[in-house]
Amino acid sequence: MSDHKTDHATKMTWVPEASCGMARAGHLHTRHGTVPTPTFMPVGTVGTVKGMTMDAVRSTGAGIVLGNTYHLMLRPTADRVQKLGGLHRMMDWPGPILTDSGGFQVMSLGALRKLDEDGVTFRSHIDGSKHRLTPEISTDIQFKLDATITMAFDECPALPATPEALRKSMEMSMRWAARSREAFVAREGYGQFGIVQGGTERDLREYSIKALTEIGFEGYAIGGLAVGEGQELMFSTLDFTTPMLPQDKARYLMGVGTPDDLLGAVMRGVDMFDCVMPSRAGRTARAYTERGAINLRNARFAEDTRTLTPHDDTPVAGRYSRAYLHHLFRANEMLGPMLLTWHNLAYYQRLMRQIRAAIVDGTLDALAVKLREDWAKGDW
C-alpha cells in the first residue's frame, strides 16, 4: 500500500524553458501565480518588506516574497494571522509567499535555546516568553500562515564545524525532514521544499540529497551556507551539490547574496534566492548600482545631481538625485530608507531579468564578463 500522502503530489511544478551551461531559466507554477526563474525573493520577515508597500514591491518585478515562522509565531502569532485570513490577505500580496521553518532564526536570534531530537525550545527575543518548535509545529504554523511554499524544519549548523558535527546535525535534519513531510497538508498548487544540509562536505551533501529525494519534495533548498564560509567555499560546495539535485525541480540557495553571489550561483544551477542585503542596505544608505555599491551618506554626494542608475524603470531610479538622497539620510528622514530600499530591490530584480534573458539567448558568459567589469569599475 503506497503512502497516499506522499503520492498525492501537489501541482506545484517547476518547468524548464532554457539552459546555458549549468544555468537554467524556467517557470515556477504555484497556486498564487507563476514566477519566472531565476528569481530573487525579497524578505518580508514579519509580514512586511520593511519600508515598502506591496505595490512598491510589485513595481520592482518581484514574484515571490518571504515570511518567517520564527518572527510571526511570536508576533502576531500564527493563530491570529490565520484569523486575519492568512499572510496573502493580511499583507495584500496575492503572489506566492515562501516561509522559512524557523530553525535558522532560533539559532541566530533566539537568546536561550535547548535543542533535542524532538525539536528546539527557546525564549522569545521580544519578551523572553518560552516557545517550542518541532517539525510538526513548524509545518502547522506555515499552514496557518497559508504559505505557498513551506520549508522543512531543519538545523543550520554554524561553520566552521567538524565533519562529525556536520554529519550528526545533517542526519537529525533528515529525520526532521521526514517528519515535516508527514505533517505537510498537500494542497493544489502549494508545495514543500526539503533543505539539503552537510556543510561543505561532499559525502554529507550526497547523503542529504539522497535522503530528501527519497522522501520527495516539490523543490529543494541548499541550506547550511551563507553562514560565513565565504564565496569561494560556497561556490565550490555548489559545484558538487547542484549536479546531484533533481533536474526537474527548483533549487533555492538560502540567504544568498550579493549581486556577484547571485550571478555565480545561477551559473552553478541555482534558481531561487533570498537575501536581506538589498533591504538592509537600503536602510543604511548603501546603494547598489551597475558600478558596485556606494554609501550615500558620503559628503561627495552632497551636490551630485546624477540619479543612482541610468535606468529609469522604477518611480525612484530616474527621479531622485544622489544629492537629495544624501540630504534625506543626513536629515534622518524616513523617505531616505524607503526610496533606497525601493531602488536596491529594483536593481536586484533588473539584474535577475538581465541574467534570465541571457540564459534564454545563450549569452550568459558574455553578460557575466560585462557585469563583473562594470562592478569593478566603481562609480559611473
Ligand SMILES: CNc1nc2cc3c(=O)[nH]c(N)nc3c(CCc3ccccc3)c2[nH]1
Ligand atoms: C543569510 N544566510 C542564510 N543562510 C541560511 C541557511 C538556512 C538553512 O540552512 N535553513 C533554513 N531553514 N534557513 C536558512 C536561512 C534563512 C533564509 C530565510 C530567511 C528569511 C525568510 C525565509 C528564508 C539562511 N540564511
